[in-house]
Amino acid sequence: MRIAVLSGKGGTGKTLISVNLAAVAKTSIYIDCDVEEPNGHLFFKPGNIQEEEVSVLIPKVDEKLCSGCRKCVDFCKFNALAYIKDKLIIFEEVCHSCGGCIMLCPKKALTEKEKVIGKVQKGTSDNVTVNTGILNTGEASGIHIIKKLLNNNTEIDKQTFIDCPPGSACIVMESIKDADYCVLAAEPTMFGVHNLNMVYELVRLFKKPLGVVLNKCLEEENPAEKFCFEKNIKVLSRIPFDNELGILNSNAEIAVRKSEKYRAMFSSLLATVIKEVHHETASDSQR
Amino acid sequence: MKQLLILSGKGGTGKTTIASAFIRLSKAKAYADCDVDAPNLHLITEQSSEPRKTDYYGLPNAEINPVLCIKCDLCRQNCRFDSISVEADKKYKVDPFACEGCGVCEAVCPADAVTLKPAVSGELMLFANEREVFSTAQLKMGSGNSGKLVTEVKKQMKTEAVNTEFAIIDGSPGIGCPVIASISGVDMVLVVAEPSISGISDMERIINTAAKFGTKTVVCINKYDTNIDNTEKIEQFCKKQRLPFMGRIPFDPNAVKAINNVQTIVDIDCASGAAVKAVYNKTMKLLFEKSVG
Amino acid sequence: MKIAIPVDEKSLQSNVCVSFGRTPYFLIYDTDTKKSVFVDNGAAVSTGGAGIKAAQMIVDSKASILLTPRLGENAAEVIKAAEIKIYKTTTAAAQDNIEAFIAGKLPLLNEFHAGFHGQRGN
Numbered sequence: 001m002r003i004a005v006l007s008g009k010g011g012t013g014k015t016l017i018s019v020n021l022a023a024v025a026k027t028s029i030y031i032d033c034d035v036e037e038p039n040g041h042l043f044f045k046p047g048n049i050q051e052e053e054v055s056v057l058i059p060k061v062d063e064k065l066c067s068g069c070r071k072c073v074d075f076c077k078f079n080a081l082a083y084i085k086d087k088l089i090i091f092e093e094v095c096h097s098c099g100g101c102i103m104l105c106p107k108k109a110l111t112e113k114e115k116v117i118g119k120v121q122k123g124t125s126d127n128v129t130v131n132t133g134i135l136n137t138g139e140a141s142g143i144h145i146i147k148k149l150l151n152n153n154t155e156i157d158k159q160t161f162i163d164c165p166p167g168s169a170c171i172v173m174e175s176i177k178d179a180d181y182c183v184l185a186a187e188p189t190m191f192g193v194h195n196l197n198m199v200y201e202l203v204r205l206f207k208k209p210l211g212v213v214l215n216k217c218l219e220e221e222n223p224a225e226k227f228c229f230e231k232n233i234k235v236l237s238r239i240p241f242d243n244e245l246g247i248l249n250s251n252a253e254i255a256v257r258k259s260e261k262y263r264a265m266f267s268s269l270l271a272t273v274i275k276e277v278h279h280e281t282a283s284d285s286q287r
Numbered sequence: 288m289k290q291l292l293i294l295s296g297k298g299g300t301g302k303t304t305i306a307s308a309f310i311r312l313s314k315a316k317a318y319a320d321c322d323v324d325a326p327n328l329h330l331i332t333e334q335s336s337e338p339r340k341t342d343y344y345g346l347p348n349a350e351i352n353p354v355l356c357i358k359c360d361l362c363r364q365n366c367r368f369d370s371i372s373v374e375a376d377k378k379y380k381v382d383p384f385a386c387e388g389c390g391v392c393e394a395v396c397p398a399d400a401v402t403l404k405p406a407v408s409g410e411l412m413l414f415a416n417e418r419e420v421f422s423t424a425q426l427k428m429g430s431g432n433s434g435k436l437v438t439e440v441k442k443q444m445k446t447e448a449v450n451t452e453f454a455i456i457d458g459s460p461g462i463g464c465p466v467i468a469s470i471s472g473v474d475m476v477l478v479v480a481e482p483s484i485s486g487i488s489d490m491e492r493i494i495n496t497a498a499k500f501g502t503k504t505v506v507c508i509n510k511y512d513t514n515i516d517n518t519e520k521i522e523q524f525c526k527k528q529r530l531p532f533m534g535r536i537p538f539d540p541n542a543v544k545a546i547n548n549v550q551t552i553v554d555i556d557c558a559s560g561a562a563v564k565a566v567y568n569k570t571m572k573l574l575f576e577k578s579v580g
Numbered sequence: 581m582k583i584a585i586p587v588d589e590k591s592l593q594s595n596v597c598v599s600f601g602r603t604p605y606f607l608i609y610d611t612d613t614k615k616s617v618f619v620d621n622g623a624a625v626s627t628g629g630a631g632i633k634a635a636q637m638i639v640d641s642k643a644s645i646l647l648t649p650r651l652g653e654n655a656a657e658v659i660k661a662a663e664i665k666i667y668k669t670t671t672a673a674a675q676d677n678i679e680a681f682i683a684g685k686l687p688l689l690n691e692f693h694a695g696f697h698g699q700r701g702n
Contacts, residue, residue, distance in 0.1 A: 011299010079629025250483030
């Protein structure tokens with residue numbers, strides 16, 4: 001069972017929710033797909049870390065074969081190639097690895113080589129297998145790292161929690177593609193509603209079942225709750241704004257491992273999510 | 288034009304709340320929202336007029352003409368982004384979200400059935416009246432190339448507000464392309480930090496990014512009282528790095544109330560509003576002081 | 581000797597464009613004939629690698645001098661590979677900068693900002 005946790009903007013509690021859900025489950029897999037700013041490992045502090053590099057294929061030139069026809073330079077939509085003083089220059093970080101230049105070269109002067117863009121780490125923290133993707137700074141896209149993370153963890157019988165990148169860009173789509181259920185984290189502000197709507201639309205586009213966790217709830221009226229009511233979205237849980245939880249979380253402690261109160265809170269959220277997933281599968285088979 | 292950019296690294300630290308307060312305090316005649324993935328500034332700076340809208344074109348998308356297609360499968364085999372699939376009715380289809388517009392399919396197609404079509408991947412909006420200019424944009428869902436859109440947002444503001452001496456820019460979270468595009472050309476970066484372990488880790492990354500550009504960087508802490516130990520850690524870090532520290536802003540439930548009533552935190556009498564005023568005065572002093580030299 | 585400058589408009593009095601890669605035009609000024617040619621910058625609309633493509637255009641125009649306020653790392657690599665000298669513009673108008681260059685008053689540009697990278701879309 002794969003559960004993706006996402007939010008339209010950062011700081012709504014995506015990592016708080018996914019880390020604590022994974023920690024409260026009996027045995028689980030946690031996958032941090034926020035490869036630009038992976039924070040989950042700061043909480044889990046996993047041991048027994050195994051690392052694997054992630055590479056993409058980029059072109060390299062054999063200068064002896066290159067005739068200077070510039071077909072590759074003209075073709076490249078990303079402007080990753082330049083031909084200066086009878087020499088081809090390749091800008092590796094601009095390359096999108098489409099392979100077009102290699103395919104088109106009439107002299108077969110271009111071949112491919114691997115270039116490392118980041119890594120994936122696997123470690124354990126008590127009951128949780130912690131997976132982290134890390135994009136090297138200066139690299140443009142973490143999509144290959146996310147693919148690797150998800151392909152490395154395909155045991156469907158295990159409870160898997162995916163901590164998605166913020167926003168609604170292509171990397172978020174990649175992260176939720178194979179999810180069975182999406183948990184959306186929302187803040188009780190007008191900003192929160194605006195961004196909730198964005199991810200809500202995204203998840204609907206993929207026809208994934210979803211529910212919302214209202215985080216940082218205050219006494220006042222909650223515009224995010226109103227939004228859920230209007231759109232008929234299931235509210236899975238309300239996490240109050242709470243100093244104790246805030247301190248634990250800001251010190252990168254896992255709340256459910258520190259306090260019975262929060263263990264009970266996230267256990268109940270997990271139970272609700274599992275029930276929803278089963279409910280969805282049941283209604284799916286009826287269709 | 289002096290430009291102040293407000294950044295955070297991590298999302299949710301209160302960047303937009305502080306930006307909106309700065310806009311109100313400075314009566315800025317020009318401002319922009321560069322968080323094109325999740326723009327929020329327009330929600331709090333009420334605009335009286337309709338914006339001028341322009342489509343934003345990102346990377347093109349491949350399109351397969353079913354009449355010309357001979358179903359040779361070459362495009363599907365050569366696509367590195369797995370964006371071409373065969374439908375049940377044997378029609379070849381391009382997934383617009385996966386397609387990066389590289390043009391390999393167009394080049395490999397023996398029947399000239401593939402063309403690259405420009406694709407709208409967002410919308411630029413410009414609010415302009417005698418009093419002020421506000422530039423913003425919204426990237427379409429599933430689009431990724433936001434660095435160029437950020438550049439367009441800034442360009443649009445600068446072109447419209449030619450003779451304005453001061454502008455405030457709300458940046459985007461992260462350290463990637465859109466952030467680099469926001470930093471380029473600004474006079475000062477104000478980092479809004481949050482006293483959490485994650486927040487500190489992200490703050491250090493954004494400060495390193497700004498330093499690469501040689502842009503003057505100053506720091507303030509929002510919700511400082513949610514974790515005093517971490518607040519002190521940030522202040523020590525600033526001291527060590529010689530980053531001017533602009534002040535602390537407390538957590539304040541009134542801030543949420545104000546935002547939800549479409550007010551900035553300096554429009555109401557509250558603790559966070561008072562603290563932001565002090566941060567504002569210090570920041571502006573530094574920004575304009577340095578301009579003499 | 582040909583001098584290349586990114587400019588906002590097609591005129592000698594035009595301001596120098598602050599963005600090298602995304603400037604609308606390049607002014608190519610020939611100091612021998614005193615003639616100006618304006619070239620459309622085809623790279624301006626690129627989603628990524630604009631600086632590289634623009635730099636290739638400058639190289640192909642046979643300019644031996646580039647006057648610009650700023651230059652990205654990637655574009656600088658292309659320009660340097662072609663042994664074109666890069667000077668930093670000091671005033672707004674293109675013409676003033678040409679005159680300052682000829683009088684030997686422009687400093688060499690030797691700081692290059694990090695590029696915007698791939699700006700990968702999809």
